[in-house]
Amino acid sequence: MSSVPIARPPARNVRPCGPNDELLYTITDPRGEPRLGAILWGLGVAEVKIARALAKRGVASMQVRINGPEFYDDDRRNEVYRRRGVEYCKLAMDKLAAERGVTSFILMGTCACANLGFHAAIADSRVVGLILANPYVSTAQRVRALGWDKFSKPGAWKRCWTFGAARARAAWSTAWRFVGGGLRSTTERPINASRTDAGARQEIELPRDLARKLGKLCDRGSKILLACSTTDDSLHYLRKRYGSALRKLQARGSLSFVEVECSAHLFSTDDSAAALLNDAISRWIETTAFVSSAAVPARRNLNLRFELGTPAAP
Numbered sequence: 001m002s003s004v005p006i007a008r009p010p011a012r013n014v015r016p017c018g019p020n021d022e023l024l025y026t027i028t029d030p031r032g033e034p035r036l037g038a039i040l041w042g043l044g045v046a047e048v049k050i051a052r053a054l055a056k057r058g059v060a061s062m063q064v065r066i067n068g069p070e071f072y073d074d075d076r077r078n079e080v081y082r083r084r085g086v087e088y089c090k091l092a093m094d095k096l097a098a099e100r101g102v103t104s105f106i107l108m109g110t111c112a113c114a115n116l117g118f119h120a121a122i123a124d125s126r127v128v129g130l131i132l133a134n135p136y137v138s139t140a141q142r143v144r145a146l147g148w149d150k151f152s153k154p155g156a157w158k159r160c161w162t163f164g165a166a167r168a169r170a171a172w173s174t175a176w177r178f179v180g181g182g183l184r185s186t187t188e189r190p191i192n193a194s195r196t197d198a199g200a201r202q203e204i205e206l207p208r209d210l211a212r213k214l215g216k217l218c219d220r221g222s223k224i225l226l227a228c229s230t231t232d233d234s235l236h237y238l239r240k241r242y243g244s245a246l247r248k249l250q251a252r253g254s255l256s257f258v259e260v261e262c263s264a265h266l267f268s269t270d271d272s273a274a275a276l277l278n279d280a281i282s283r284w285i286e287t288t289a290f291v292s293s294a295a296v297p298a299r300r301n302l303n304l305r306f307e308l309g310t311p312a313a314p
Helices: 045-055 074-100 112-123 139-146 148-152 156-178 197-201 210-219 233-252 271-286
Strands: 015-017 023-028 036-041 059-066 105-111 127-135 223-229 255-260
Touching (some): 023 045, 023 074, 036 045, 036 127, 045 105, 074 112, 105 112, 112 127, 112 210, 127 233, 127 271, 139 233, 210 223, 210 233, 233 255, 255 271
Parallel strands (some): 036 059, 036 105, 105 127, 127 223, 223 255
């Protein structure tokens, strides 16, 4: 999970919400009554573009991210995601439902936030669409799926060392807060203490039975878009570990696996990559039927590749 640059978000009219103002959000409305709601994790350039594109298609979008100093610190932000990320997804849906009257939702996130959206979709039947952009894949998952040849390339061991150092910092930070030396009391942000670390961590990592759970979402009628950059570890991991199962879901017309021709991971701070992701999502929205109780004929999977030379207009 990449560090987040400290910058003013490009999204406008950002307001706090939730218990203790734990989230920041803004809503982009379509003309007329919305037919769907969308929860977009992030206030960056990619999410702004996607919110505007969805508004043109009758979808009210709520961009959201955690509030406070935790957002700017990798370890603290990831701890919040592990402990309360799925709860925040549900809170955002409740908020958008109360303000705009929508009852069905598309969830979209990048990296760890994509994983949060996945787990929230499993737990909440209101989710009829799911956009996973470069979902977070842990080092352990990459080793198991890709083998040691992945780590024989230049810079691979440096990434492993960085990952190990980050985990060590997280462990030290947790111990320091436990003995009372943290900069901020943990009572300020209530966390469900009854859950174990292992149980909480599963909400920020993809499960081993990912394909089976994606299949269950498809059986429920949810539509899924997997969008991965060509150089991102998530693309290679998903192909290697779940390629056959994903192709079967694609054949059913419920899932699309799109390769975006760029090297960006987060999209939020890269305008060109954000335009490419927005183009992929727009095409998916246009060709996907949501919230239909009638039988819908299966569509062929979108086999799309987007070149950097033709970015979409903002």
